[in-house]
Amino acid sequence: MGMTMTQKILAAHAGLESVEVGQLIEVSLDLVLGNDITTPVAIKSFDQMGIDQVFDQTKIAIVPDHFTPNKDIQSAEQCQMIRKFSKDMGIVNYFEVGEMGIEHGLIPEKGLVVPGDVAIGADSHTCTYGALGAFSTGVGSTDMAAGMATGKGWFKVPPAIKFNLKGSLQGWTSGKDVILYIIGLIGVDGALYKSMEFCGEGVASLTMDDRFTIANMAIEAGAKNGIFPVDDQTIDYVENYAMATRQFTIYEADEDAIYEQTIDIHLDQITSVVSFPHLPENTRNIEAVGDIEIDQVVIGSCTNGRIQDLREAAAIFKDQKVAKGMRAIVFPVTQRVYLQALREGLIETFILANVVVSTPTCGPCLGGHMGILAKGERALATTNRNFVGRMGHTESEVYLASPAVAAATAITGKITNPIDIVAVNMTRELKKEGGRI
Known part of the structure; x- marks a missing residue:
């Protein structure tokens, strides 16, 4: 039985030859991400586990970006807490004011997610990195804590919807118009706990910035993740960022992969x-x-x-x-x-x-x-x-x-x-x- 892109990535990270929709699996994580709102909660859970070190100092990223520069005393204390935790744990990828950015723009820019990765983040828009051909999804702070401690995460393999992109965008339209159009078409629960897999000849006409925007809002349709195939644009993007030095794996959906639904999207009509x-x-x-x-x-x-x-x-x-x-x-x-x-x-x-x-x-x-x-x-x-x-x-x-x-x-x-x-x-x-x- 054929597999989708998402299934292939999850199978590889679970050490399995194949996975099926609904299967519960434990996977190895390439990145665990948190911000200034979710990380303090994760730290408390981490401490309750009695763990004194993270699983890998290079595979955790913490980015204060929601209430920074600090807007009040409470936000300042939250950032102080995660700053101390990052220093104590020797976390390499801690980015604050001056070298910071909004996390889902900064992580790809730093080369911390590459094609074929599995990334989790205690923020719902972690699905952004699907633009790079990675499986990325948002989780709760407790799952973030477990991920920091063990480098593992539990998932139920999601079913998938195939979005077949045709044509190319016209005039002032962009990736934002595409994803708003799709959400308007299927609804905010139209892809509930499903993988939104974008494919077709129209993908080539979308810039990486368009793809980041579309993948970012997959969660607004209820999706577990959104994901794009890896093409020359993707590889150029990854190779252009100095920190993206890791080897990466390109996964492609099988021709006989099973999708719950296939939806044609005519880009030139949006x-x-x-x-x-x-x-x-x-x-x-x-x-x-x-x-x-x-x-x-x-x-x-x-x-x-x-x-x-x-x-x-x-x-x-x-x-x-x-x-x-x-x-x-x-x-x-x-x-x-x-x-x-x-x-x-x-x-x-x-x-x-x-x-x-x-x-x-x-x-x-x-x-x-x-x-x-x-x-x-x-x-x-x-x-x-x-x-x-x-x-x-x-x-x-x-x-x-x-x-x-x-x-x-x-x-x-x-x-x-x-x-x-x-x-x-x-x-x-x-x-x-x-x-x-």
């Missing part, structure tokens, strides 16, 4: 998509949004803070200004991306447009800090969740969209198709040259 409150599945095409005023725009997070995202936003903001009364905030996903954006002149474009540029942090995405919403306010964000009270007051609203839609919205003060802003720019240039539309 337009800009907006997710309305209060679930990611509540999607509409940009043309059907209507007249909705917005108070705050957030561009960034582990979903959409990479260099491609910032380039797209800057292209919209160029020679424009944020609408009066609008708050627009950009969060590069890592210091490296921040520096690259600076060198490319993107930061200058943002500042000239009256956009606030912040150090990497998860702050506003979870209603933590640096962008909290008041009662009755609306935000359009490139983040991944729009649940009740997600970014602040329980009577605020969050709309999800791509960086291009977010930038266009910041300029007009209401949810806007980026094509409309591009048309304005074209008109301005033609007028400068004495031309006409």
Whole structure:
């Protein structure tokens, strides 16, 4: 019987020739990840086990990113706790302010996950690394503690849905539009404890940043993991990062692999998509949004803070200004991306447009800090969740969209198709040259 990509990776890490859907297995872990919210809980469980050392000092990564730079005394004490733990345990991959980033942007950038790996993290969006052809999934803090102690994890082998990507994206559409479209199609529980496996000729047209965004939001469809095949783009990405020195294994799904369902996705038919409150599945095409005023725009997070995202936003903001009364905030996903954006002149474009540029942090995405919403306010964000009270007051609203839609919205003060802003720019240039539309 054939196996999917996910099944092959899990089988190899369990030391088995094959695995079947529903089978309980114990696997060896290549990476165990935690952040400043989940790691303190894991440390308490770790201490209760009576363990005095981690299984491998190089295979654990701890990244304070949710409430950092520390927003208050409690967050400062949480970071102090995990800082001390990391030092005492000799954990090599501890990244804090200055060398930090949002964890799911930083881990691939550091080469800490490569194709064929099994990675767990005490954060639901650990599924991001499926973009690299790895099995990665979120777990609870107790599982993180057990993983740090033993290097092992227990899983039930998930069934899979095959998403056959056809064609290529058009215009201003991006990976964010693809995953919002898919979630709108199957619902927030449409892939509950299943593997979302993306394949087809359309994969080649997606950048790595597109793939990271799509894999990142697999959990928003209830999935155990999302995963992409390894191609030349994947290998180039891995080889471009100096720390990615480990050998990696490329797994491919068997031709006779069994899928619960196969869904064809025509990329060239997807337009800009907006997710309305209060679930990611509540999607509409940009043309059907209507007249909705917005108070705050957030561009960034582990979903959409990479260099491609910032380039797209800057292209919209160029020679424009944020609408009066609008708050627009950009969060590069890592210091490296921040520096690259600076060198490319993107930061200058943002500042000239009256956009606030912040150090990497998860702050506003979870209603933590640096962008909290008041009662009755609306935000359009490139983040991944729009649940009740997600970014602040329980009577605020969050709309999800791509960086291009977010930038266009910041300029007009209401949810806007980026094509409309591009048309304005074209008109301005033609007028400068004495031309006409």
